[in-house]
Every structure is written in C-alpha cells, then in structure tokens.
Amino acid sequence: MGKHDKKSAKGRLDKFYKLAKDQGYRARSAFKLIHLNRKYDLLSKSKCVIDLCAAPGGWLQVAEKYMPKGSLIIGVDLHPIKPIPHVTTFVADITTPECRTQLKQNMHDWKADLVLHDGAPNVGSAWVQDAFTQNELVLQSLKLATEFLIKGGSFVTKVFRSQDYNSLMWVFQQLFKTVEATKPPSSRNVSAEIFVVCREFLAPKHIDPKFLDPKHVFKDISSLPTSITEPIDPSSSTTPATSASTSAAASAAARLASNNHSHANVFMPEKKRRNRDGYADGDYTLFHTATATEFVKIADPVALLGSTNKIEFLTDEEKLWLKSRHTTPDILSNFSDLKVLGKGDFKALMKWRLALRLELGLDVKADPTQDVTEEITVEPIDEEEQISEELKRLNEEKSTRQRRERKKANEKKAREILKLQLNMTAPEDLDNEDKALSGEAEMFDLGEGEKELSRHGRKRSLDELVDEEDGLDESEAETEDEEEDDEVLSSDEERELRTQALEGELDHLYDEYRERQSERDAKYKVKQARIKDKNFDAWHGIKQGSDDEDDGVDKGYRDGMVRVPRRGDDASDDEGEDSEEGGWDVVAAQKAKLDQDADSSDSEDEDEIEERPIKKAKKAVHFDRPTVAPTRRPASSGLVQSLQEGEKRAEMSRQAQLWFDQSVFKGVGDLAALDGDDEEEEDEDEEMEDSEEEEDDDIEMDDASATSSTLDEDPELADDDDEFEIVPAEPDEHGPEWDVDDENQDEVKQKIIKEKGLLTAEAVELATQLVNRKITASQLMDSGFNRLSGYHKDGLPTWFLDDEAKHYKANIPITKEAINILREKQRALDARPIKKVAEAKARKKFKAFQRQEKAKRKADGVMETEELGDREKARQVSKMMGKATGKSKEKKEKKVVVARGANKGIQGRPKGVKGRYKIVDARMRKEVRAMKRVKKAGKKRS
Numbered sequence: 001m002g003k004h005d006k007k008s009a010k011g012r013l014d015k016f017y018k019l020a021k022d023q024g025y026r027a028r029s030a031f032k033l034i035h036l037n038r039k040y041d042l043l044s045k046s047k048c049v050i051d052l053c054a055a056p057g058g059w060l061q062v063a064e065k066y067m068p069k070g071s072l073i074i075g076v077d078l079h080p081i082k083p084i085p086h087v088t089t090f091v092a093d094i095t096t097p098e099c100r101t102q103l104k105q106n107m108h109d110w111k112a113d114l115v116l117h118d119g120a121p122n123v124g125s126a127w128v129q130d131a132f133t134q135n136e137l138v139l140q141s142l143k144l145a146t147e148f149l150i151k152g153g154s155f156v157t158k159v160f161r162s163q164d165y166n167s168l169m170w171v172f173q174q175l176f177k178t179v180e181a182t183k184p185p186s187s188r189n190v191s192a193e194i195f196v197v198c199r200e201f202l203a204p205k206h207i208d209p210k211f212l213d214p215k216h217v218f219k220d221i222s223s224l225p226t227s228i229t230e231p232i233d234p235s236s237s238t239t240p241a242t243s244a245s246t247s248a249a250a251s252a253a254a255r256l257a258s259n260n261h262s263h264a265n266v267f268m269p270e271k272k273r274r275n276r277d278g279y280a281d282g283d284y285t286l287f288h289t290a291t292a293t294e295f296v297k298i299a300d301p302v303a304l305l306g307s308t309n310k311i312e313f314l315t316d317e318e319k320l321w322l323k324s325r326h327t328t329p330d331i332l333s334n335f336s337d338l339k340v341l342g343k344g345d346f347k348a349l350m351k352w353r354l355a356l357r358l359e360l361g362l363d364v365k366a367d368p369t370q371d372v373t374e375e376i377t378v379e380p381i382d383e384e385e386q387i388s389e390e391l392k393r394l395n396e397e398k399s400t401r402q403r404r405e406r407k408k409a410n411e412k413k414a415r416e417i418l419k420l421q422l423n424m425t426a427p428e429d430l431d432n433e434d435k436a437l438s439g440e441a442e443m444f445d446l447g448e449g450e451k452e453l454s455r456h457g458r459k460r461s462l463d464e465l466v467d468e469e470d471g472l473d474e475s476e477a478e479t480e481d482e483e484e485d486d487e488v489l490s491s492d493e494e495r496e497l498r499t500q501a502l503e504g505e506l507d508h509l510y511d512e513y514r515e516r517q518s519e520r521d522a523k524y525k526v527k528q529a530r531i532k533d534k535n536f537d538a539w540h541g542i543k544q545g546s547d548d549e550d551d552g553v554d555k556g557y558r559d560g561m562v563r564v565p566r567r568g569d570d571a572s573d574d575e576g577e578d579s580e581e582g583g584w585d586v587v588a589a590q591k592a593k594l595d596q597d598a599d600s601s602d603s604e605d606e607d608e609i610e611e612r613p614i615k616k617a618k619k620a621v622h623f624d625r626p627t628v629a630p631t632r633r634p635a636s637s638g639l640v641q642s643l644q645e646g647e648k649r650a651e652m653s654r655q656a657q658l659w660f661d662q663s664v665f666k667g668v669g670d671l672a673a674l675d676g677d678d679e680e681e682e683d684e685d686e687e688m689e690d691s692e693e694e695e696d697d698d699i700e701m702d703d704a705s706a707t708s709s710t711l712d713e714d715p716e717l718a719d720d721d722d723e724f725e726i727v728p729a730e731p732d733e734h735g736p737e738w739d740v741d742d743e744n745q746d747e748v749k750q751k752i753i754k755e756k757g758l759l760t761a762e763a764v765e766l767a768t769q770l771v772n773r774k775i776t777a778s779q780l781m782d783s784g785f786n787r788l789s790g791y792h793k794d795g796l797p798t799w800f801l802d803d804e805a806k807h808y809k810a811n812i813p814i815t816k817e818a819i820n821i822l823r824e825k826q827r828a829l830d831a832r833p834i835k836k837v838a839e840a841k842a843r844k845k846f847k848a849f850q851r852q853e854k855a856k857r858k859a860d861g862v863m864e865t866e867e868l869g870d871r872e873k874a875r876q877v878s879k880m881m882g883k884a885t886g887k888s889k890e891k892k893e894k895k896v897v898v899a900r901g902a903n904k905g906i907q908g909r910p911k912g913v914k915g916r917y918k919i920v921d922a923r924m925r926k927e928v929r930a931m932k933r934v935k936k937a938g939k940k941r942s
C-alpha cells in the first residue's frame with residue numbers, strides 16, 4: 001500500500017478490512033470496539049453485555065474475546081447472526097416491545113454492565129419511508145440501556161453528527177456521570193459517525209419519558225432556526241423564527257433550516273458532507289429555485305446560495321435589476337446554475353447583492369472602520385461550530401494518543417529488533433493486531449534504517465534509529481522521508497557505502513545465528529556434513545579436482561549421469577584461467593571435444609556416460625561400518641586355535657571371516673566350518689546371503705564356499721588375497737566418504753551409481769531421456785551451460801548464498817515414469833529385512849552350526865568306543881544329532897481334556913484319549929485366563 005493509500009480513507013478501509021479478515025472478525029467495525037475498549041477499558045470489567053444491532057457479529061466477537069470467561073453476552077439484530085461461541089443472539093427490532101421481552105428472558109434477572117449500540121437504519125430503502133433515523137434508533141437503544149443497565153454501568157452508542165447531536169448529548173449527560181464523544185481511528189474520517197461513551201449510569205428511580213421520546217428530544221422543523229446566526233435552543237419546540245416575509249421565503253427558510261450548514265459548503269467546498277438527515281419535511285425534491293428578491297432580501301444569503309440550484313428573475317422589479325450595471329453576463333450565468341460555481345463566483349454574487357441592496361437603500365454604506373468592527377463581532381457559536389470545535393478537540397486528543405501509541409510501538413519495535421538480533425526471530429512473528437492498532441504498517445523496515453543511515457552518513461544501530469523516531473510526527477516523518485529519498489538517490493556512492501555497512505551487519509548477524517544454531521541443533525553438524533558432501537559433488541567444470549567453493553548440489557551429476565553445471569560454477573572459472581581446476585578455456589576445450597565425439601557418435605557418448613568402467617580400487621577402500629579389518633588374520637587368534645582342536649577343522653573363506661569378525665558376533669563363540677549337508681541350513685544360508693548382499697554391498701560373503709573350502713584348499717581364495725586388500729578405515733565423523741584426492745570423481749560417481757543406482761528423480765529422468773534417445777549426451781552437456789551456471793558468487797553474503805543453494809538450481813522437469821522408477825526402488829528397499837534381523841539370523845545359524853560341529857565330534861567319539869554295540873552307537877549318535885539340530889527339543893503335544901460330562905470327576909486317563917494329556921476344570925480355565933488377562937493389562941498400564 002502506497003503512502004497515498006495509507007492516508008486516504010480508502011486505504012484505511014482496506015487496512016482494517018484486511019486486518020479483520022486476517023484476524024477472523026466478521027466486520028471491520030470490530031476494530032472500532034477494539035479501539036474504544038483500548039481507550040476506556042470497557043470489556044475486561046464487564047460480566048454482562050448487550051449488543052443492540054449486532055449483526056454480523058464483529059462487536060460480539062470482540063466482546064467474547066476481551067470479556068472475562070463465563071460472561072453473559074447477548075446480541076440482537078434485525079438480521080440473524082451466525083453462532084458465536086459463548087454468545088446468545090436473537091432476531092428482533094430493537095424498537096419493538098418484543099425485543100424488550102426477549103432481552104428480559106435472556107437476561108435472567110441480571111443487569112448489564114455494558115450496553116453497546118452500533119446500529120444504523122437500513123438506508124437501502126427510501127429515507128423518507130424510514131420510520132426511524134439513526135438518532136431515533138440511538139434514543140431507542142438508550143431507552144433499553146436505561147432499563148437493563150446496572151447502576152454505574154456504561155453505554156456506548158454510535159451517533160451521526162447532525163442537528164440532533166447536541167440534544168442527544170444533553171440527554172446522555174442527564175443519565176450518566178461522564179459522557180465523552182470520540183472517533184476511533186478505524187472509523188473513517190469521511191464518515192459522519194461518532195461514538196459516544198457514557199459511563200457511570202446514574203440509574204435514577206424515575207426517568208421522565210420525555211427524555212427518551214424523540215418528539216421531545218429532537219427539534220421538529222418548525223423549531224429550527226432560519227438563520228445560521230440564530231442560536232440553537234434545544235428546549236424550544238414551538239417558536240418558528242423567520243425573517244422572510246413571503247411564502248416562498250418561508251419554504252426556502254425551511255429548506256435552509258434542514259441544510260443550515262450550507263454556508264460552509266459554499267465557501268468551504270472541501271468540507272462538503274453527505275446529508276445524513278435526509279430530506280426536509282415536505283420537501284422531497286433535489287432541484288430548488290429561489291427568486292432574486294429572496295436572495296437580495298434574505299438575512300442569510302449564503303445559506304440560500306448553498307441550498308439553491310438557480311436564482312430566477314420573475315417579477316418586474318427583478319427584471320429591472322437585470323438591466324443594472326452590476327448584473328453582468330457573468331453574474332447572470334452564475335445565477336443560472338449555482339451548483340457549478342466556485343468560491344470566486346459566489347463572492348461575485350454576494351458583491352452583486354450588496355451593490356443592489358445599497359442601490360435599493362436596504363443597506364447603508366458603512367465606513368471602513370465600522371466594517372472592521374462588524375467583522376470582529378463575535379457571533380454566537382452555532383451548532384456546526386460547536387461540532388467543529390468538538391472535532392478539533394477530538395483530533396487533538398487523537399494526535400496525542402497517536403503520539404503515545406507511536407512511542408509505545410517504537411519501544412516495542414526496539415525490543416523486537418533486539419530480539420531479532422539475539423534470536424533471529426522472524427519479523428512475521430510480530431503481533432499483527434498490535435501493529436494495526438498502533439497504525440504501523442511495517443515493523444521491521446530495513447529500508448527506513450537504510451535511509452536513516454544514508455541521512456547521517458554513518459553506521460548506527462537500529463535502536464538508535466528507533467529512539468530518534470520517537471516523538472516525530474508521522475506526517476512529518478513521511479515528508480522528511482520523501483525528501484530524503486531524493487537526497488539519498490543523488491549520492492550513489494554514499495548509498496553504496498551504507499548498503500555495504502548494513503550488509504556487513506547482516507552478515508555478522510547471520511554468522512552469529514549460525515553459530516547459535518550449531519550449538520543448539522544437534523543435527524546441525526550432520527546437515528553441515530551433508531552440505532559438505534554436496535560441495536564435493538558440485539559442478540566444477542570438466543576437471544579432476546574438488547572445489548570447496550560451490551555448495552550447491554547437482555543431483556544428476558552426483559549420480560554420475562547428468563552433468564548439469566550449477567550456479568557458481570563459473571565462479572571457479574573466474575578465479576583465473578591458470579587455476580589448477582581448469583578454467584573456462586579448459587572447460588570449453590573439453591566441451592568442444594565432447595561435442596566432437598558426440599557428433600561422431602551419439603551412442604558412443606551415451607555409453608561413455610552411462611557405462612564408464614569403474615577402475616578397480618586397489619588402494620584404499622573405506623567401508624561404512626565400524627569394522628577395523630586386519631589385512632590378515634593373526635595365526636594366534638583364539639578363534640582359529642579352537643577350531644584347530646577338532647580333527648576336521650572347518651575353515652571359512654576370507655570374506656566369511658571378515659563377516660564374523662564384526663562386533664555383532666563378539667562373544668558368540670568359536671568359528672567353525674559350516675556343514676553344507678543340512679538342506680534346511682542351506683536354504684537359510686541362501687536367504688541370508690541374499691539379504692546380506694543387499695544389506696551391504698561392500699562386503700561379499702559366500703557361505704557356501706566358506707563351508708566347503710579352506711584357504712589352503714581353494715586357490716581362488718588364495719588369489720583373492722592379492723587383489724582385495726582391506727585396510728583399517730580412518731575414523732570419519734561424516735560417515736561414508738571416499739578419498740577425494742586420489743579418486744577420479746567420475747569413477748567415484750559411477751561406482752556409487754553401480755552400488756546404489758540413481759538416487760534422484762532428476763537423474764532418473766535424464767537417464768531415461770538418454771536411454772530413449774530423446775536427448776544426446778552433447779545436448780545434455782549443452783543444457784548444463786545455462787543462466788544458472790553463469791552465476792557469480794563473488795562478494796555475495798553467506799546468508800544469501802546459503803539461501804540460494806536451496807533454491808537456485810536447474811529445474812529439470814520430471815515425468816511420472818521417473819518418479820515411479822524411484823518409487824519402485826524405494827519399495828524394494830523397504831521390503832528388505834533390516835540389518836539387525838539379518839545379523840540375528842546369522843548369529844542363530846552360527847550357533848546351530850557350532851552345535852552340530854560339537855555333536856559331530858562327540859558322535860565320532862561314540863563311534864570309536866568299542867564297548868558299545870552298533871545299535872547303541874546308532875541310538876546315541878542319533879540322540880546327539882537330534883539335540884544338535886534342535887529336533888529333540890520339540891515337545892510332544894499335551895492334550896487338554898476339560899473335566900465335564902463323562903470326564904467330570906474321573907480319576908486316571910479319560911476314555912478315548914491317547915498320549916500325553918491334562919485334565920482341566922472348565923471354571924478354572926476361565927479363571928486362569930481372566931487372571932492372565934488382568935495381569936497383562938496391569939503390565940501394559942505400568
């Protein structure tokens with residue numbers, strides 16, 4: 001919203017309208033009550049409130065929000081009000097006895113602490129037909145208030161400034177100790193409405209009905225003065241005072257009476273106001289004419305000019321005036337349409353009138369001194385002036401209040417800024433409502449700060465700026481700002497300097513913020529590590545090194561499939577052509593070469609990108625597990641020794657040894673050769689092998705080979721030693737890494753793809769396009785050189801780069817197919833057993849294997865015993881083997897026989913039951929079950 005908008009009525013309307021919407025109020029008028037409540041603290045002390053004319057319910061919402069919990073809130077309107085929690089509403093016309101009855105019913109003999117009235121008659125229908133005008137409605141609401149208000153209670157009503165305003169105020173003053181008129185900031189200035197807050201209801205025992213009778217309170221047309229100079233006497237209701245002699249003049253006077261502020265309209269057009277009083281009685285036309293005689297002879301010519309459209313020259317005398325030298329063509333044309341005249345024209349007409357009156361002898365030319373005396377004569381203050389004075393007072397009050405509020409807001413702002421500096425609180429956290437109430441548009445206006453800096457030519461803290469703003473009138477501030485804008489813009493250098501200073505400050509704050517984050521957030525380090533990984537993956541041109549500069553991530557490129565250059569790529573280029581990382585020339589040369597290759601054979605290119613052979617990494621392979629694997633198992637290993645004790649030593653493959661060396665197998669026992677005889681075991685092995693291979697592709701394990709061969713027997717395994725060397729992994733806090741210095745980036749990436757496949761939807765998408773020949777490799781390369789790759793990072797603040805890293809990346813459109821491929825992959829991954837399950841299975845198998853080995857050894861011993869016969873030997877061997885395989889553990893099933901019917905009370909085996917059995921009591925079974933249930937439930941609860 002621009003400055004102009006902010007000040008104009010429309011802007012204000014928009015502001016409160018939007019705020020009401022934001023804060024869930026049903027009408028912008030809600031803010032009027034908020035403002036009134038702020039000033040007079042009406043709601044927090046009230047336990048019972050009646051809102052007359054409450055639809056759609058904005059005031060009710062405010063009352064509900066600010067009144068103590070459990071208060072009685074009643075709303076009445078001609079229109080139904082959508083339900084509001086804790087609020088009672090009903091439909092009624094407040095001018096009817098039914099409304100009174102309903103109110104009584106809802107009040108349950110309570111008395112209201114507060115009666116609100118924001119009613120406005122339905123001006124959609126013809127004013128003339130409307131039985132009650134606004135102020136009559138006010139009187140009606142006052143009547144209800146006097147009936148339902150508690151002694152000392154308050155009454156708030158909306159009044160339209162009009163001729164009846166003073167009469168109303170007078171009535172209020174008779175019934176309440178304090179009566180104040182106020183115009184809340186949310187009430188538009190152009191609106192004639194004003195709010196009257198009457199406090200401390202006197203609750204007289206008897207109220208003269210005349211106080212509440214519109215006929216007595218409001219002056220009827222005949223009682224109104226015909227001249228603006230005539231003082232208003234609200235008590236007079238019968239003496240019509242008119243100086244006009246003719247009937248035409250009388251009707252004009254009546255009209256004047258209803259428009260007795262017209263003189264202000266004529267000479268002060270900027271104060272033109274809407275007619276809130278409707279038409280004067282008996283005068284329902286908009287076009288009015290007056291005769292020249294009326295104009296010349298009337299006591300209040302200004303008022304006549306203001307209420308008339310045309311002055312006519314009808315009588316002979318008037319026609320004679322047409323020939324007067326004073327009646328120029330200009331004057332004549334002015335008389336023909338008074339509504340289009342300006343101030344000057346009216347002055348000319350008044351001069352014409354004076355001249356004519358002098359000629360006619362109606363006026364005597366006064367000498368200049370007399371004129372002066374006349375001019376300074378203090379005329380009695382008329383109603384309009386009283387209202388203007390009242391308004392002036394209100395405006396002064398308002399500006400004082402605004403200043404106070406601004407000061408408060410500034411203090412708050414200072415606090416918020418401090419908070420921002422300390423905790424990086426988001427400016428959006430600031431309370432919207434308060435912002436609105438203080439009339440503040442933006443709480444954290446960096447622009448203002450910048451301007452301030454520019455103005456004073458030095459770097460100052462934001463708190464200082466806030467302090468300085470204190471006491472500065474809003475309009476003054478705005479004008480100054482406007483002027484300063486020009487001043488600032490004229491000095492670019494100065495501006496630049498100050499921008500830098502501000503940026504420096506921001507950078508510093510950001511650094512502090514990150515520091516705090518790192519202290520607070522345990523995951524921050526992990527995040528940073530990830531960012532570091534991303535840096536590693538970033539595009540650096542076609543080169544063999546790494547670049548820490550770029551912190552973006554090119555997922556495609558990370559996957560080794562897509563080399564889409566990323567922002568900041570050329571930052572490294574810019575660092576110099578002689579940079580060891582390549583530079584533009586090198587990149588361009590490489591690209592040209594690639595293009596050439598692509599031209600010769602696109603498919604070749606594709607192969608090159610997709611299936612670049614992975615160099616066998618013979619140097620250092622770091623596994624993502626805490627294993628510290630020795631290159632060779634020491635011969636003195638306790639595990640091996642124990643195996644050697646047996647006659648048939650089961651040796652494992654080297655990979656198997658590594659596998660069982662993991663910490664998870666610690667304490668399980670000795671390693672022994674696996675027996676491949678057991679079919680069941682074999683199946684399990686296969687299963688495990690599959691899952692293990694999937695679980696960790698870095699380690700290959702072949703249980704079958706482990707069971708059937710030894711290191712000595714299997715030459716292949718012996719060869720293995722030469723080509724596969726495991727070295728202790730370097731402790732690395734960031735998890736899986738590869739040796740940056742030694743590895744070729746492309747190879748590493750290819751390796752990752754081989755191991756893990758494509759990891760991002762973008763990579764899958766581009767790979768699919770390549771495979772389906774929708775794009776060629778060179779096109780892909782070309783697409784990498786886009787605007788995102790030409791992004792200079794030099795001199796940009798860290799916070800900006802950090803933020804850009806999140807969003808400033810190539811947007812590769814992704815198809816459904818690509819997403820589906822990834823999803824499938826994820827599903828397959830999810831379906832795999834988790835590592836712990838695989839480990840547990842392996843442990844179980846390992847123990848079983850050990851048991852079997854032991855049983856075998858024992859069986860051998862039994863077989864060698866000469867004392868035993870073959871049958872006995874066979875029995876013992878089978879028993880041992882059964883134990884080892886766990887088959888003997890299988891318990892024979894016990895049959896449960898319920899002791900009822902024929903089985904009730906029997907001793908011994910029930911009839912027809914073979915094998916193991918148990919007789920149970922039906923009742924006991926139920927009870928035992930119940931007890932178990934209770935026990936289980938108790939456990940769960942604890």
Ligand SMILES: C[S@@+](CC[C@H](N)C(=O)[O-])C[C@H]1O[C@@H](n2cnc3c(N)ncnc32)[C@H](O)[C@@H]1O
Binds near residue numbers: 029054093120121
């Ligand atoms: C400006 S709105 C009131 C807005 C309300 N204070 C709010 O915040 O939502 C004026 C209301 O006065 C109601 N009204 C006018 N004459 C009435 C009457 N005689 N009895 C009851 N309600 C009346 C209209 O129906 C209209 O809903």
